[in-house]
Amino acid sequence: MSDIEKKPIKITETILRDAHQSLIATRMPTEKMLPILDKLDKVGYHSLECWGGATFDASLRFLKEDPWERLRKIRDGVKNTKLQMLFRGQNILGYRPYADDVVEYFVQKSIANGIDIIRIFDCLNDLRNLQAAVDATIKEKKQSGKGHAQVALSYTLGDAYTLDYWMDTAKKIEEMGADSICIKDMAGLLVPYKAQELITAMKKSTKLPIQLHTHYTSGVASMTYLKAVEAGVDVIDTAISPFALGTSQPATEVMVETFKGTPYDTGFDQNLLAEIADYFRPYREECIESGLLSTKVLGVNIKTLLYQVPGGMLSNMVSQLKEQNAEDKYEEVLKEIPRVRKDLGEPPLVTPSSQIVGTQAVFNVLMGERYKMATKETKAVLRGEYGQTVKPMSEEVINKVIPGEKRITCRPADLIPNELHTLEDEMKQYKQQDEDVLSYALFPQVATDFFKYREAQQTKVDVTAADTANGAYPV
Ligand SMILES: [Mn+2]
Numbered sequence: 001m002s003d004i005e006k007k008p009i010k011i012t013e014t015i016l017r018d019a020h021q022s023l024i025a026t027r028m029p030t031e032k033m034l035p036i037l038d039k040l041d042k043v044g045y046h047s048l049e050c051w052g053g054a055t056f057d058a059s060l061r062f063l064k065e066d067p068w069e070r071l072r073k074i075r076d077g078v079k080n081t082k083l084q085m086l087f088r089g090q091n092i093l094g095y096r097p098y099a100d101d102v103v104e105y106f107v108q109k110s111i112a113n114g115i116d117i118i119r120i121f122d123c124l125n126d127l128r129n130l131q132a133a134v135d136a137t138i139k140e141k142k143q144s145g146k147g148h149a150q151v152a153l154s155y156t157l158g159d160a161y162t163l164d165y166w167m168d169t170a171k172k173i174e175e176m177g178a179d180s181i182c183i184k185d186m187a188g189l190l191v192p193y194k195a196q197e198l199i200t201a202m203k204k205s206t207k208l209p210i211q212l213h214t215h216y217t218s219g220v221a222s223m224t225y226l227k228a229v230e231a232g233v234d235v236i237d238t239a240i241s242p243f244a245l246g247t248s249q250p251a252t253e254v255m256v257e258t259f260k261g262t263p264y265d266t267g268f269d270q271n272l273l274a275e276i277a278d279y280f281r282p283y284r285e286e287c288i289e290s291g292l293l294s295t296k297v298l299g300v301n302i303k304t305l306l307y308q309v310p311g312g313m314l315s316n317m318v319s320q321l322k323e324q325n326a327e328d329k330y331e332e333v334l335k336e337i338p339r340v341r342k343d344l345g346e347p348p349l350v351t352p353s354s355q356i357v358g359t360q361a362v363f364n365v366l367m368g369e370r371y372k373m374a375t376k377e378t379k380a381v382l383r384g385e386y387g388q389t390v391k392p393m394s395e396e397v398i399n400k401v402i403p404g405e406k407r408i409t410c411r412p413a414d415l416i417p418n419e420l421h422t423l424e425d426e427m428k429q430y431k432q433q434d435e436d437v438l439s440y441a442l443f444p445q446v447a448t449d450f451f452k453y454r455e456a457q458q459t460k461v462d463v464t465a466a467d468t469a470n471g472a473y474p475v
Contacts, residue, residue: 115147156347
């Protein structure tokens with residue numbers, strides 16, 4: 001390989017976001033992160049992923065922390081390395097589509113508080129749902145010199161997802177003005193030789209850097225990275241070993257060692273990585289002991305490959321069936337999932353499309369008649385409210401579920417009037433910083449509870465004496 005030009009593989013460390021989201025339900029508190037930032041900053045990572053929908057939600061809801069404050073503290077401790085976040089397109093970090101003014105303001109505030117790279121994805125890979133966030137990032141970059149718009153394609157398998165599809169989409173992303181592309185394999189479906197094929201093909205259709213994000217769920221992830229790197233991928237996502245593998249990412253140290261002495265050598269200091277791992281290892285033990293980290297998520301879940309269904313979706317489905325005393329319908333529902341997915345235009349299965357398809361499949365089986373009952377979300381997908389799917393949706397199902405209803409063909413957010421002022425009006429009594437309106441926009445109830453908690457803390461009121469049932473705190 002000596003005649004190959006040197007091309008050190010770049011690494012995004014996920015310990016501050018996806019690693020703990022995947023293994024311990026996003027419960028790592030800020031105070032656990034702060035003491036190790038200095039060392040993380042010295043490694044030479046391409047970026048540190050540290051923020052996203054679940055981290056934001058869990059901060060407010062369970063940890064009673066201000067996610068913006070966390071971001072500022074991380075930024076304070078990380079002087080050299082780029083900080084990265086995950087952004088759900090028009091849904092921002094929430095679960096519904098927002099008006100463009102909220103999307104733009106969120107991007108602006110994320111960058112102002114310390115984010116460098118914004119990884120933007122859409123559950124249908126409908127690029128129109130990404131444009132507002134990409135445009136806002138580009139605008140910010142022009143004004144402040146900070147910001148990088150990365151468009152992430154949700155990786156999935158199916159008739160529609162040919163190499164031509166991925167190549168064409170990569171070209172379109174370049175035309176959108178994005179700075180880089182990510183293949184986001186949330187379920188661990190991308191196997192090594194397919195990765196080689198995919199990266200080789202995409203490299204032919206775009207000049208943009210390509211980053212690969214996968215999960216160890218199905219057990220192939222480090223091999224997938226190896227083949228992807230050989231095929232020319234630019235960046236891979238890994239997690240420091242105590243929070244790697246299982247439903248998380250391949251281990252950072254292992255990938256670093258794998259490429260040592262090759263043209264892809266990262267040049268990272270293994271001793272420094274070992275110190276970082278030493279820091280997190282007792283926390284891992286603590287999480288196992290408390291049950292926060294279940295050994296169930298650490299093994300290989302081969303069903304992911306067999307059924308091509310993300311692990312989280314399978315466990316959701318099992319609990320839905322349990323609730324209905326219908327666990328014997330498991331196999332039947334598994335067969336129904338790909339059929340529902342086809343009916344709905346064969347979307348990737350990622351939040352929220354995974355929940356929508358999974359729940360509808362359970363309904364179809366339990367009701368004994370397909371689409372006898374359709375969920376609100378299934379109807380919304382069929383109306384086009386989530387955007388355009390790669391394949392057409394089933395006309396038969398449309399006629400059965402939403403007969404005669406008007407369908408949307410434009411970019412869904414074009415129908416949402418600006419809403420920032422309304423949101424400001426609703427929450428102004430709690431506002432202590434500009435960013436509060438954005439927390440409120442994403443999670444109105446959870447943010448309001450947090451604002452009340454914060455106020456109670458500041459006024460030294462004993463929160464245990466608060467009337468939480470009525471949401472009232474004595475002041
Ligand atoms: Mn992920």
